[in-house]
Amino acid sequence: MGHKEDLLEGAKRCLLEKGYGRTTARDIVAASGTNLASIGYHYGSKDALLQQAFFALTEEWGHRAGPAEEVTKDLPADPYQRFHDVWERLIATAGASRPVWKLQTEVVTRMDDDEKLREAVKEPQREGRLGMAQGFLGIDPEREPEKARVAGLLCQALATGVMIQWMVDPETAPSADDLTAGLRVLMGDR
DSSP: OOHHHHHHHHHHHHHHHHOTTTOOHHHHHHHHTOOHHHHHHHHSSHHHHHHHHHHHHHHHHHHHHOOHHHHGGGOOSSHHHHHHHHHHHHHTTHHHHHHHHHHHHHHHHHGGGOHHHHHHHHHHHHHHHHHHHHHHHOOOTTTOHHHHHHHHHHHHHHHHHHHHHHHHOTTTSOOHHHHHHHHHHHTTOO
16 A cells, blocks of 8 residues: 555544544554655645545445445345345444444534535535435436435435434344334334
8 A cells, every 4th residue: 555545544543543523643644654744745634634534434334334236136125124124234233333423423513613524525425325225225316316315315314313323322222123113103004
């Protein structure tokens, strides 16, 4: 790996260990084995590097939760079973993905004071929604853009809420069975 990749990997480690606000340029340099000047050369600033590292961690979580290519081929035809299977897979990542969700929560709380960060997060968030619609539900954003958009909004809202509940109290956080039963109640099927 070159300095650019080393910096990104070092920044990812620092974000997971120290968080967004407490990670310094010196921390990144120590974790990456590079030098301070290489941050500016490769990324322009520490903040730009941290943003890239944050997006990389979020994308890696998305792949662990269920990349579209592997997930959509095995989706059950029954919508309730599909919903259950998707959330079972997502919830299975709760323990391992806790540091990423902790980081995401911190980043969200920083946005009121950091307009550049807010702007940087908007497009990846939109892409993430579409990825969830495709990966979790098999909806092709190219063929059905509006259906993918609204399904992605719902998936993203549910994922955030479910993961926060798992962070707060794993013993009472919802299971895939709970979520599916709740959906059935909402849809009037129970």
